[in-house]
Amino acid sequence: MMTMTALLGSVELGMIYAVLALGVFLSFRTLNMPDLTVDGSVVTGMAVSAVICSGGGNPFLALCGAFFGGALAGLLTGILHTKLKIQAILAGILVMLASYSINLRIMGKTPNIPLTKSETIYKIADRVLPPRYAGIVLGAVVLILVLTALYLFLQTRLGFVFRATGDNEDMVRACGVSCDAMKLLGLALSNGLVGLSGGMLAQNQAFADINSGVGMMVIGLASVILGEVIFGTKGLLRRLCAAVLGAVLYRIILAQALYLGMESTDLRLISAVIVAAAMALGLLGEKGAKLTKRRNRA
DSSP states (O other): OOOHHHHHHHHHHHHHHHHHHHHHHIIIIISOOOOTTHHHHHHHHHHHHHHHHHTTOOHHHHHHHHHHHHHHHHHHHHHHHHTSOOOHHHHHHHHHHHHHHHHHHHTTTOSEEEOTTSOOHHHHHHHHSOHHHHHHHHHHHHHHHHHHHHHHHHTSHHHHHHHHHHHOHHHHHHTTOOHHHHHHHHHHHHHHHHHHHHHHHHHHHTEEETTTTTTHHHHHHHHHHHHHHHHOOSSHHHHHHHHHHHHHHHHHHHHHHHHTTOOGGGHHHHHHHHHHHHHHHHHHHHHHHHHHHHHHHO
């Protein structure tokens, strides 16, 4: 097994990626839309957070900026999809491509911004809490706040309409509600959480890189599917917690794979295998449940 230090580091990173997983959950599961904006909006969050922190700004305000930066990217995807009638997956690809140039401009046309000498939320936590557990405690606090806010929002009347949009657009439209407005709200909120995750990641690793967003969609998808297969999907709160726990478990699995001797260049392959295995397990579970029902009826 991996060392305790590696395990704590995996849990700390897992909590950051859990925020991203919640964003992917909103678009992929709640709205039922495959949103590929994630690979671009996470870098937008990293870029905004790094620029504010490197300029001497408040690191907590930098996270707010990261959220709104990601939300703007998601809003642009929504506009392309709802107003210009471009397919959701293609709209996400277009925004993801455009965001590369936009993120470079945000970062001052430099591909990397170091934060080793800048104030970050993790440096503040290290001064207040025991350094070994400071990152985990900070990540847990942010994650609990995000999870609580998201759960309370989805329990409101607007949240119910938002959830219904992904299940049955015709029914929502028949009730006189604009599905386009719900999609714009969902994509903005989803990518806002992704941007927030990117801002936390930049401050955690003390740098922002223009190429850091490659494969982030796969990470979020793997976390959501893995969590649903292992922890179940009964009830809204359980589904949200499953996405969070799936992200943490995903990081632990990757760390264990590296500990066993796999190359870091194989991480994308491991991610693909995890997603495929989780989906296969989910399919087997559904078939098993159907067989059990048939036996009970018989």
